[in-house]
Amino acid sequence: MRKQVVVVGGGQGGLSAAIYARLRGHDVMLLERSGVLGGKAAGIELSGYRLDPGPSIVILPRIYEQVFQDAGRNMADYLRFQRLDPISRVCFEGQPALDLPAGRAEIERLVREIAPGDAPNFTRLMANLDHVTPHIDRSIFAHPYDRPWQLADPHLVAFAMRFDLRATYKELVDGWFQSPLLRAFFYGFPSYGGQTYDSKAPGALMIPYLMLQEGVFYPEGGVSAIPAAFERLARELGVEFRTSANVTKLKMDGPRLGGVHLESGEVVAADAVISNVDRSTTREWLGDIDRRPPSLSYFTVHLGVRRRLPGLRHHTLLIPSDFERGFETLYRHRQFPEPPIVYLNDTTSTDASTAHPGCTNLFAVVTSPAEEDHLDWAGDYRSRVIATLARFGIVIDEAEIDFERTQTPTYFREMHGNYRGSLYGVDEKSRLFGGLFPLRNRDEQIDNLFYCGGSVQPGAGLPMVTLSGRFAASYL
Numbered sequence: 437m438r439k440q441v442v443v444v445g446g447g448q449g450g451l452s453a454a455i456y457a458r459l460r461g462h463d464v465m466l467l468e469r470s471g472v473l474g475g476k477a478a479g480i481e482l483s484g485y486r487l488d489p490g491p492s493i494v495i496l497p498r499i500y501e502q503v504f505q506d507a508g509r510n511m512a513d514y515l516r517f518q519r520l521d522p523i524s525r526v527c528f529e530g531q532p533a534l535d536l537p538a539g540r541a542e543i544e545r546l547v548r549e550i551a552p553g554d555a556p557n558f559t560r561l562m563a564n565l566d567h568v569t570p571h572i573d574r575s576i577f578a579h580p581y582d583r584p585w586q587l588a589d590p591h592l593v594a595f596a597m598r599f600d601l602r603a604t605y606k607e608l609v610d611g612w613f614q615s616p617l618l619r620a621f622f623y624g625f626p627s628y629g630g631q632t633y634d635s636k637a638p639g640a641l642m643i644p645y646l647m648l649q650e651g652v653f654y655p656e657g658g659v660s661a662i663p664a665a666f667e668r669l670a671r672e673l674g675v676e677f678r679t680s681a682n683v684t685k686l687k688m689d690g691p692r693l694g695g696v697h698l699e700s701g702e703v704v705a706a707d708a709v710i711s712n713v714d715r716s717t718t719r720e721w722l723g724d725i726d727r728r729p730p731s732l733s734y735f736t737v738h739l740g741v742r743r744r745l746p747g748l749r750h751h752t753l754l755i756p757s758d759f760e761r762g763f764e765t766l767y768r769h770r771q772f773p774e775p776p777i778v779y780l781n782d783t784t785s786t787d788a789s790t791a792h793p794g795c796t797n798l799f800a801v802v803t804s805p806a807e808e809d810h811l812d813w814a815g816d817y818r819s820r821v822i823a824t825l826a827r828f829g830i831v832i833d834e835a836e837i838d839f840e841r842t843q844t845p846t847y848f849r850e851m852h853g854n855y856r857g858s859l860y861g862v863d864e865k866s867r868l869f870g871g872l873f874p875l876r877n878r879d880e881q882i883d884n885l886f887y888c889g890g891s892v893q894p895g896a897g898l899p900m901v902t903l904s905g906r907f908a909a910s911y912l
């Protein structure tokens with residue numbers, strides 16, 4: 437039956453959901469609170485610089501390609517990717533900078549050079565993940581997990597059999613690698629899914645594997661070109677868009693939803709609603725206040741610097757020598773990491789059009805707690821980031837800064853509706869099946885309410901939320 441579907445929120449997840457709902461033959465209206473689409477992946481023009489203020493590490497273009505194929509289109513007509521080489525520079529304090537090359541053989545050669553004792557385990561790990569990837573494609577990337585019996589899926593079992601599931605992520609990494617550099621590189625990845633290195637999170641190994649094996653990319657025109665391409669496709673398919681449409685409540689019609697209330701007082705009728713806004717925030721519109729702890733977030737400082745900063749690649753990771761302490765304060769004490777491990781994105785390395793000639797468009801990102809009771813995000817975290825840059829010889833004079841822009845978890849709550857500023861929703865212990873999976877893409881109580889985005893399956897990150905849109909629409 438053809439339904440009137442309302443998608444709330446035009447982030448990458450919402451755009452994907454709108455496309456798939458339309459492909460299933462429904463009438464689709466997407467309501468976006470802000471004036472632009474793309475959510476965290478939307479670009480910003482500031483002082484003559486072009487900023488990508490959210491995602492910057494682009495992996496898995498094949499996931500976007502699938503969407504265009506499903507719509508009978510050729511992605512190259514909408515979106516083009518350049519593979520980056522090196523994929524990243526890694527600066528370990530006190531050691532020469534290392535560039536991670538874009539080929540599997542080259543990366544294995546590099547590991548043999550820098551950490552000969554760890555090289556056999558690194559090669560074994562990559563080979564192990566070669567076997568796992570097809571199973572992930574057919575399970576976690578293929579469909580949502582809704583009921584406990586689905587955990588018996590042979591593809592999930594095949595994945596699980598490859599790792600010691602009694603061990604935490606840190607125990608696995610420490611068991612394989614002695615090199616501080618390898619440990620520091622790997623420790624960060626559970627946070628990409630809102631987990632910590634004390635979690636049983638072997639799935640987090642897929643991220644470095646996919647970066648090293650399938651590559652890291654830069655879309656022509658910047659990261660915001662991804663949601664822009666999705667918006668174009670959605671419009672061509674007949675999705676209707678309304679921006680500056682702030683949803684404040686869900687309208688119940690008996691036990692089901694009848695539509696959504698806008699701040700303007702208008703009610704938009706719907707047979708089904710897919711919310712791209714955090715699941716807990718969406719439930720709050722029904723009066724259901726979530727008290728569970730939030731997961732993790734980011735603190736960012738974006739700087740326009742009136743000269744080219746030397747020593748940077750498109751992606752550069754700054755690892756202080758006492759990084760163990762940084763991860764411990766973040767993961768175990770839910771504090772701003774001290775010292776912070778700073779990830780830098782310098783788009784000017786690849787795309788000079790993102791800054792004034794001869795200038796640097798520098799984006800510094802620190803994985804941080806979300807809005808925890810013991811943290812005051814009005815505090816000065818910016819100077820801790822600047823101090824870390826200085827530890828690595830990146831000294832920026834205030835007089836050479838064209839613009840500065842920071843984002844905190846509070847910003848993400850206020851601007852994007854993230855639950856307590858977390859990018860991954862509730863903390864992992866509160867998730868599905870004993871914390872194994874992010875929350876469901878369907879509501880358990882209201883049978884015409886569905887969810888996509890970083891707080892639900894298969895998780896956060898641009899490729900994952902793209903899949904989440906398909907998952908949510910599959911229930912229509």
Ligand SMILES: Cc1cc2nc3c(=O)[nH]c(=O)nc-3n(C[C@H](O)[C@H](O)[C@H](O)COP(=O)(O)OP(=O)(O)OC[C@H]3O[C@@H](n4cnc5c(N)ncnc54)[C@H](O)[C@@H]3O)c2cc1C
Nearest residue numbers: 445447448449469475476491492493683853889890897898
């Ligand atoms: C600093 C940072 C760095 C990141 N780095 C990476 C990376 O390198 N690689 C990667 O893949 N991912 C990265 N991510 C994660 C990635 O950006 C997100 O997982 C993804 O963009 C989230 O998309 P979404 O569709 O879930 O939600 P969002 O992008 O948050 O979109 C939600 C939309 O809903 C709208 N909305 C909210 N409330 C309402 C309302 N009441 N009514 C109507 N509309 C509403 C918002 O305005 C927004 O447009 C990063 C995120 C951040 C913040």
